[in-house]
Every structure is written in structure tokens, then in C-alpha cells.
Amino acid sequence: MTTTIEVTGLTRRFGNVTALDNVSFTVEENGIYGLLGRNGAGKTTLMQLLTAQDFATDGDIRIFGQSPVENASVLQNVSFIKESQKYPDDFQVKHVLKSAPWFFKNWDADFAAELVEDFRLPVDRRIKKLSRGQLSSVGVIVGLASRAPLTFFDEPYLGLDAVARQLFYDRLIEDYAEHPRTVILSTHLIDEVSNLLEHVIVLDAGRIIIDQPAEELRGSATNLVGQRSAVEEFVKSREVLHRQSIGGIASVTVASLAADERREAQAAGIELTPISLQQLIVRKTNTTDKEFEQSA
Amino acid sequence: MTTTTIRPMNVAKGGEFQRIWSVVRLHVVNRMALFGVPLMILGFIFAVNFVIWWTLKSSLSTSDFADASEGMQYSGASTFIFVYMMVVAVQAINLTFPFAQGYSVTRRDFYLGSVLTFVMLSAAWALLISVLGEIEQATGGWYVGGSMFNAIYFGDGGFLQRLYITFLLFSFFFFVGAATAAVYVKWRTNGMLVFFGALVLVLLAAVLWITFGAHWMAVGAWFVEMGVVGVVTWTLVPTIISGIVGFFILRRATPRN
Numbered sequence: 001m002t003t004t005i006e007v008t009g010l011t012r013r014f015g016n017v018t019a020l021d022n023v024s025f026t027v028e029e030n031g032i033y034g035l036l037g038r039n040g041a042g043k044t045t046l047m048q049l050l051t052a053q054d055f056a057t058d059g060d061i062r063i064f065g066q067s068p069v070e071n072a073s074v075l076q077n078v079s080f081i082k083e084s085q086k087y088p089d090d091f092q093v094k095h096v097l098k099s100a101p102w103f104f105k106n107w108d109a110d111f112a113a114e115l116v117e118d119f120r121l122p123v124d125r126r127i128k129k130l131s132r133g134q135l136s137s138v139g140v141i142v143g144l145a146s147r148a149p150l151t152f153f154d155e156p157y158l159g160l161d162a163v164a165r166q167l168f169y170d171r172l173i174e175d176y177a178e179h180p181r182t183v184i185l186s187t188h189l190i191d192e193v194s195n196l197l198e199h200v201i202v203l204d205a206g207r208i209i210i211d212q213p214a215e216e217l218r219g220s221a222t223n224l225v226g227q228r229s230a231v232e233e234f235v236k237s238r239e240v241l242h243r244q245s246i247g248g249i250a251s252v253t254v255a256s257l258a259a260d261e262r263r264e265a266q267a268a269g270i271e272l273t274p275i276s277l278q279q280l281i282v283r284k285t286n287t288t289d290k291e292f293e294q295s296a
Numbered sequence: 297m298t299t300t301t302i303r304p305m306n307v308a309k310g311g312e313f314q315r316i317w318s319v320v321r322l323h324v325v326n327r328m329a330l331f332g333v334p335l336m337i338l339g340f341i342f343a344v345n346f347v348i349w350w351t352l353k354s355s356l357s358t359s360d361f362a363d364a365s366e367g368m369q370y371s372g373a374s375t376f377i378f379v380y381m382m383v384v385a386v387q388a389i390n391l392t393f394p395f396a397q398g399y400s401v402t403r404r405d406f407y408l409g410s411v412l413t414f415v416m417l418s419a420a421w422a423l424l425i426s427v428l429g430e431i432e433q434a435t436g437g438w439y440v441g442g443s444m445f446n447a448i449y450f451g452d453g454g455f456l457q458r459l460y461i462t463f464l465l466f467s468f469f470f471f472v473g474a475a476t477a478a479v480y481v482k483w484r485t486n487g488m489l490v491f492f493g494a495l496v497l498v499l500l501a502a503v504l505w506i507t508f509g510a511h512w513m514a515v516g517a518w519f520v521e522m523g524v525v526g527v528v529t530w531t532l533v534p535t536i537i538s539g540i541v542g543f544f545i546l547r548r549a550t551p552r553n
Contacts, residue, residue, distance in 0.1 A: 070547075095326050103399040179301070
């Protein structure tokens with residue numbers, strides 16, 4: 001396995017605000033990574049540091065084994081159109097499509113043209129006249145068609161309708177299958193992308209709180225629903241991630257159960273229900289679902 | 297279906313100039329904004345001026361028209377292009393820079409590409425204005441005794457001198473605009489306040505020193521002695537300082553949202 005990103009002790013402070021606090025992780029070559037977290041968790045700051053758009057206060061970043069700062073040999077293999085990307089004044093969509101191949105060696109113009117059709121993007125329209133969704137699709141098209149060995153998508157679905165979002169997921173997975181590369185997707189629509197993600201990194205208040213393969217993470221917790229007394233009795237000696245009750249019914253999330261424990265729970269009349277990635281992350285970040293969705 | 301893993305490439309040999317050239321192409325990709333609009337404005341101003349010259353020539357006596365022609369040498373009709381190009385430089389740093397960062401361009405490549413763009417644009421506009429100046433002279437002021445490209449500020453020493461003067465003037469506006477924009481990109485509003493505050497203080501100090509030291513005569517004499525060519529050559533000092541300072545500011549600048 002080749003390591004694409006290696007981050008050690010990365011810290012970024014803005015004045016007295018610590019946006020990233022001693023973050024360390026690695027990203028292996030070829031995989032779709034989810035970078036998840038609430039607004040202000042440090043996702044964009046982290047991506048800006050990885051792409052050398054910002055400078056670290058402390059710590060070390062290696063991309064393809066080298067520091068990305070002012071390093072053309074690293075950066076020409078990286079694509080990062082951020083959610084709040086600025087465009088030159090009076091730029092039209094066609095100017096983006098025309099200039100992108102000068103900077104991305106793997107640029108596929110036919111693929112880009114196809115995506116423009118798919119997203120129904122008006123190429124002669126000025127960027128500043130585009131709707132939020134159309135603006136997002138410009139970023140998505142550049143991200144996909146650039147086929148950079150390391151591609152970032154920063155909240156790529158913002159303002160996109162359900163059809164366009166599905167289109168993005170489909171195109172990403174299709175193209176990824178044909179041209180494997182390292183993709184980092186920052187998003188808050190966790191359940192929508194959860195089938196796409198192979199690995200999940202969750203940031204909270206500038207720290208990494210989860211860094212796990214998605215499969216392992218999904219299996220790491222179970223939801224127990226049943227009579228409150230029975231459920232409470234069962235979880236007495238276990239670590240509880242989340243607890244909710246309505247009347248006499250309780251729903252409690254605990255760490256994953258072994259086979260005999262599952263039988264024991266079922267014998268006690270407790271129903272075991274799967275927990276979605278989003279619920280799990282929400283529970284681990286100690287927020288409510290609503291709070292999480294609103295924050296992003 | 298063929299599966300090919302996309303692997304990182306190393307920097308190609310001779311790739312540096314190609315990367316810088318890509319930045320130049322990025323700057324000029326929007327031809328309409330860079331050439332179309334200023335040329336249309338120039339054409340419009342020329343048309344309006346032409347009608348006025350023609351009216352003067354048709355209605356004034358010969359001696360009155362000679363007076364008018366004298367005044368036309370102070371025409372500021374083409375000065376807007378310099379200001380327009382300064383705005384182009386400001387936008388290049390303020391907007392194209394963050395955009396180029398999205399294309400993973402290093403700050404160094406971006407800056408060198410921008411410098412090359414500014415120099416080439418200065419040359420192109422200088423050439424256009426000088427050629428139009430030649431035509432203006434050859435046709436006796438577009439056949440109606442008008443004067444727009446032979447303004448006194450562009451010198452009176454013929455084609456090459458005019459080319460030299462306009463080239464340096466364009467360079468001045470490009471590089472000073474770019475450096476000022478770099479201050480903004482790096483330090484935002486606070487940077488602008490400090491920058492213009494300091495500039496005002498420096499100019500004020502200079503005025504006070506000249507006034508209380510009774511140097512105004514010397515200053516006037518200097519300008520006369522230098523002539524247009526000499527004074528314009530001196531703009532190389534702020535132009536080059538801006539070019540160098542701009543580089544070091546942008547090297548540490550981060551595009552903000």
C-alpha cells in the first residue's frame with residue numbers, strides 16, 4: 001500500500017482560535033475517504049493546508065512523500081475546488097472548461113462535456129450569475145474531469161437537487177472504478193454518501209475523533225429498542241453512546257455486541273436495529289441529528 | 297472496461313516555463329474583458345472626439361482652430377486605458393490568484409506568470425497607442441486636426457520614444473496595482489488602511505519638506521530638466537520595487553473566503 005497523505009501533529013491557529021489541534025492521520029492510495037464534521041470543525045482548514053492554500057502553524061504534511069508547500073511536483077497532482085471558490089470577474093463556465101486542461105494533465109474534455117450536459121450547466125453564463133447548485137456543479141465537474149491522483153470535493157452537493165446529487169455519486173463511483181485515485185469528500189449528508197465511503201475521518205472542534213474504515217465503523221455500534229426496564233437492565237454495565245425514551249419504550253445505542261450478547265438481548269425481548277453511519281457519528285460527536293444537519 | 301490507477305507524476309523537464317505560460321493563458325482567457333471592452337471604450341471615446349474635432353474644424357477660423365489644436369495636446373482621452381489596466385492587475389491578484397490556487401498553481405508560478413502577462417500586455421497596449429499615434433500624425437490628426445494619441449504626456453520624439461514612454465507607464469500601473477492588491481489579499485482591510493495611511497503620511501512629509509525647505513523651484517527645475525522621458529524612466533523605481541515586494545507578499549498570502 002502506498003501512502004498518499006501523511007499528517008503528523010498538524011496545528012493551525014488563527015489568532016487565539018485553534019482551528020486544527022495536533023491532528024495526525026494517514027490516507028492510503030486509492031480510496032474514497034469521507035471527511036466529516038460539523039461546521040467549524042476544521043474540515044476546510046485541513047483541506048486548505050493539505051493543498052498548500054494555507055500554511056500550518058505547526059506539524060508536518062507529506063503528500064506523495066513531500067511537503068506540498070510551493071511544491072509544483074506535488075500540487076500538479078492535486079485538485080481542490082473548494083465550496084467557496086472565487087472565480088475571476090466576468091468568468092464564464094466555458095472559460096473554466098477551456099483553462100482547466102492547462103493545469104490538469106489528466107483532464108478529460110469529453111468527460112467534462114458529458115458532465116456539463118448531465119448537470120445542464122449553461123456554458124455561456126457568467127459564474128457570478130449561476131445558482132448555488134450550478135456553482136457547485138462547476139466544482140464537481142472540475143473535480144471529476146481533472147482526474148487528479150488526489151482529488152478533494154468540498155461539500156460538493158451544496159444547492160444541488162436530489163437528482164443532481166445522485167448524478168454526482170453515480171459519476172464519481174463509475175469514474176473511480178475505471179480510474180482509481182484518492183478521493184477526499186467533505187460532506188454533512190453522511191447517509192447519502194455512506195455507501196460510497198471506504199474510510200471515515202470525523203473532525204470535531206479541530207480534533208480527529210473518528211478515523212476508521214467505514215465498514216468497521218458501521219459494525220461498531222448497535223441500537224437496542226424495547227421495554228425501558230429491560231433495556232436499562234441490559235445496558236447497565238455497558239457504555240451507552242446515546243439514550244432516548246418515549247413512554248415505556250427506550251432506544252439505546254451501545255458498542256457492538258458479540259453473538260451471545262445479541263441472543264441474550266433478544267431473549268430479554270429487546271429488538272436490535274442497525275444504526276446508520278450518520279446516527280453513529282452524530283452520537284459520537286454528542287450532538288442531536290438536527291443540530292448536525294443545521295450546522296453543516 | 298480498463299482500469300488504470302491514476303498515479304502522481306513528477307515534474308516534467310522544462311515544465312517550469314510551461315506552468316508559468318499556463319498562468320499567462322489563464323490571465324488572458326477572457327479576451328472580452330481584457331481586450332474587447334477597453335477597445336470598445338477607446339473606439340467610443342475616439343468617435344466622440346472625432347465629432348468634436350470635426351465640429352471645431354468646420355466652425356472655427358483657422359487661427360482659433362490652431363489655438364484649439366494647441367489645447368488638444370493635453371487630451372486625457374486615452375488615459376482611461378491606464379486606469380483600466382490597473383484594475384485588471386488588481387483583479388488578477390485579488391480574484392485570479394485564489395482561482396489559480398484552486399487549480400493547484402504554486403504562488404511562485406502564479407506570480408512569475410502574472411509578471412510575464414503584465415509585461416506583454418504593457419508592450420501590446422504601448423504598441424497599439426504608438427501605432428495609432430503614428431497614424432494620427434501621418435493623417436494630420438485623422439484629417440480633422442484632432443489629437444488623442446499624441447498627447448503631450450507621451451512625448452514628442454517620435455515612434456520609439458512614444459513606445460518607450462507608454463510601455464513604462466503601462467508597466468507602472470500594472471505593477472503598482474498588483475502590489476497594492478497583494479497587500480489586500482494578504483492583510484485585507486487592515487492592510488489597506490495601513491498602506492494608504494502610510495502613503496498619505498509619506499506624501500505629506502515630502503510636501504512639508506519641499507515647502508519649508510523652499511525646494512519647490514528645485515522640484516520644478518528637476519521635472520523640466522528630466523523631461524517626459526526622464527520622469528517616465530524614474531517610474532521604473534516604484535515599478536520594480538512593486539514587482540519585487542508584490543512577490544514576497546504573495547508568497548505568504550492565503551486566499552480567504
